[in-house]
Amino acid sequence: MSVLAYIESNKGKIKKNSFEIVSYSNELAKQLGTELVVLVINVENTSELNKYGASKIIKISNSELNNFDSLIFSNVISQVAKHTNSKHIVISSSLESKYLAPLLAIELDAGYLSNVVELPSNLSPFTIKRTCFTNKAFCESTIESDIKIIGLSSNAFGIIENEMNSSLENFEVSLLNKKITIQSTEKVSGKISIADADIVVSGGRGLKGPENWNLIEDLAETLGAATSCSKPVSDMGWRPHSEHVGQTGKPVATNLYIAIGISGAIQHLAGINSSKIKVVINNDPEAPFFKAADYGVVGDAFDVVPRLNEKLKAFKAQNS
Amino acid sequence: MKILVCISHVPDTTSKINFIDDNKVFDNQGVQFVINPNDEFGLTRAMWFKEKQNATIDVINVGNSNTEPTLRKALAIGADKAIRIDAHPIDGFFVAKQISEYVSSNQYDLIIAGRESIDYNGGMVPGLIAGLTKINFVTNCINIEIDNKSVTLEREIDGGKETLSCNLPLIIGGQKGLVEESDLRIPNMRGIMQARQKPLEVLPTYNSESKTNSIKFHKPDPREEVKLISPDNLDELINLLHNEAKVL
Ligand SMILES: Cc1cc2nc3c(=O)[nH]c(=O)nc-3n(C[C@H](O)[C@H](O)[C@H](O)COP(=O)(O)OP(=O)(O)OC[C@H]3O[C@@H](n4cnc5c(N)ncnc54)[C@H](O)[C@@H]3O)c2cc1C
Ligand SMILES: Nc1ncnc2c1ncn2[C@@H]1O[C@H](COP(=O)(O)O)[C@@H](O)[C@H]1O
Numbered sequence: 001m002s003v004l005a006y007i008e009s010n011k012g013k014i015k016k017n018s019f020e021i022v023s024y025s026n027e028l029a030k031q032l033g034t035e036l037v038v039l040v041i042n043v044e045n046t047s048e049l050n051k052y053g054a055s056k057i058i059k060i061s062n063s064e065l066n067n068f069d070s071l072i073f074s075n076v077i078s079q080v081a082k083h084t085n086s087k088h089i090v091i092s093s094s095l096e097s098k099y100l101a102p103l104l105a106i107e108l109d110a111g112y113l114s115n116v117v118e119l120p121s122n123l124s125p126f127t128i129k130r131t132c133f134t135n136k137a138f139c140e141s142t143i144e145s146d147i148k149i150i151g152l153s154s155n156a157f158g159i160i161e162n163e164m165n166s167s168l169e170n171f172e173v174s175l176l177n178k179k180i181t182i183q184s185t186e187k188v189s190g191k192i193s194i195a196d197a198d199i200v201v202s203g204g205r206g207l208k209g210p211e212n213w214n215l216i217e218d219l220a221e222t223l224g225a226a227t228s229c230s231k232p233v234s235d236m237g238w239r240p241h242s243e244h245v246g247q248t249g250k251p252v253a254t255n256l257y258i259a260i261g262i263s264g265a266i267q268h269l270a271g272i273n274s275s276k277i278k279v280v281i282n283n284d285p286e287a288p289f290f291k292a293a294d295y296g297v298v299g300d301a302f303d304v305v306p307r308l309n310e311k312l313k314a315f316k317a318q319n320s
Numbered sequence: 321m322k323i324l325v326c327i328s329h330v331p332d333t334t335s336k337i338n339f340i341d342d343n344k345v346f347d348n349q350g351v352q353f354v355i356n357p358n359d360e361f362g363l364t365r366a367m368w369f370k371e372k373q374n375a376t377i378d379v380i381n382v383g384n385s386n387t388e389p390t391l392r393k394a395l396a397i398g399a400d401k402a403i404r405i406d407a408h409p410i411d412g413f414f415v416a417k418q419i420s421e422y423v424s425s426n427q428y429d430l431i432i433a434g435r436e437s438i439d440y441n442g443g444m445v446p447g448l449i450a451g452l453t454k455i456n457f458v459t460n461c462i463n464i465e466i467d468n469k470s471v472t473l474e475r476e477i478d479g480g481k482e483t484l485s486c487n488l489p490l491i492i493g494g495q496k497g498l499v500e501e502s503d504l505r506i507p508n509m510r511g512i513m514q515a516r517q518k519p520l521e522v523l524p525t526y527n528s529e530s531k532t533n534s535i536k537f538h539k540p541d542p543r544e545e546v547k548l549i550s551p552d553n554l555d556e557l558i559n560l561l562h563n564e565a566k567v568l
Contacts, residue, residue, distance in 0.1 A: 105447075112413075141535060142533045179487075180456060183482075187479050247333050247438060248357050256561070290548075294543075
């Protein structure tokens, strides 16, 4: 028996969210009194992982797996789960992992819970906390099947260092036939995606128009942050749809969320609530966002944001 | 072309969420229920296939009789027939099993579900149906075009999008982008009248287990009051973010 953590890579490099997955899985393995196996696909150098602790790393190298295919990937993971006799499988909440998880659940006849935010509170019955109602509530849920798949919410657990030397196993897999063909991929290059970002700077209708978005972009650049927006902003075409966050847009679960000129409607808050620290900048002290934020500045964005940006630049220069 | 749209019946996005019976049950007192937003985008896209490519649309829900107004709304928007599998939806696996059983004896070319429901947030029902039925599956779908049996789709990926192609039959997890908000349809009087005459079939539960269970709900702890920082003292904000919140 072991815990299997599946972590993602991009062009041969381990994705950043992986360290949280490994940290969590390692604690889970301790709780279960078993070992952790980490599965990586097409990663050249796995030494980064030693810091977070795995008994064993299973490495699959196969150029056919350079492009993600949910059916083929879920099948590959199930082969590894069977090979390692893993009863608990931990995955991230990236779009790829959420895509493959249900298929993996059927392959392994496993129960699957997404949006998990903690270690299990009980092992028998296996009980674990997840978010539901789009972050408006939590649910204690049980998984009753023998094999269990846990989808961990990003930034819910954090990173725990746990130096360990892992053994390495190269694993050969056989691949299913492709049924879906990728014609083309369009990546917004040079920009940090909302899912990968530690910090997200978000703008609302209070910014008056797309021509003022340099305020948001400059601040984001200083902070190494991703940019996002409220729904009306993307509906009006000021910003691309991919930046729309909230209950009906992308979820944000980041360490720091800075909302500028956003009122804080319930549908907006639902989607960003699981971010750790929320800062709001709004000229209306009655804006509902102030009730949901950790820090607030009542002021005009056009005055506050450029000055904040300058101060942050100075701070970054001093602290790097 | 035969299309099946999976309809999840969920609290309206403005609803206050509360629980009763020792926090075991969602309190639907005073809550307005709607078609899950992601399913509404899917249904609207299905209407486009109906109008332009002669598709027929069935809608399906796994739920108790209180979901019927939501199914009637889907009929009023333009679906041809509704199916309700009479069961309490215990978990995603149970729901997927019910729909898969139905699908295996009723052939569809395209099954449209939402990428996620806004109540359970499982993000798993369409994928589980795909796994059970071995039908091609694309989620986070933001565009779909069908020419005979061949399909071209766009899918949102982390940090961008990709274009895919495959053959029918297919199941998708849809979201905004399939159509825009402004394309969504509010049922008109004629639609509502017609919906009353359209078939709403109630089927018994297929024998199936669930794999997970929701035991108890609770709401997030009330948060501390916001710390207000004067716009003339932004250094203090940076100081707090650095030393107190430790996020800088
Ligand atoms: C079914 C449904 C789903 C929805 N889903 C989402 C969703 O997923 N995401 C989402 O964001 N919304 C969603 N909404 C919309 C939501 O209800 C709000 O309408 C929206 O979030 C408001 O956007 P906003 O805060 O940018 O604009 P507004 O509400 O117009 O707020 C603008 C804010 O900017 C402030 N402001 C103005 N000028 C300045 C200035 N110079 N400096 C500083 N502040 C200033 C104002 O005080 C105000 O608080 C949804 C609505 C519905 C009905
Ligand atoms: N009880 C249900 N009946 C019909 N379809 C459902 C039901 N629950 C979920 N679905 C479909 O599955 C999608 C994803 O739901 P979920 O896995 O709960 O996030 C929804 O958008 C619906 O299309």
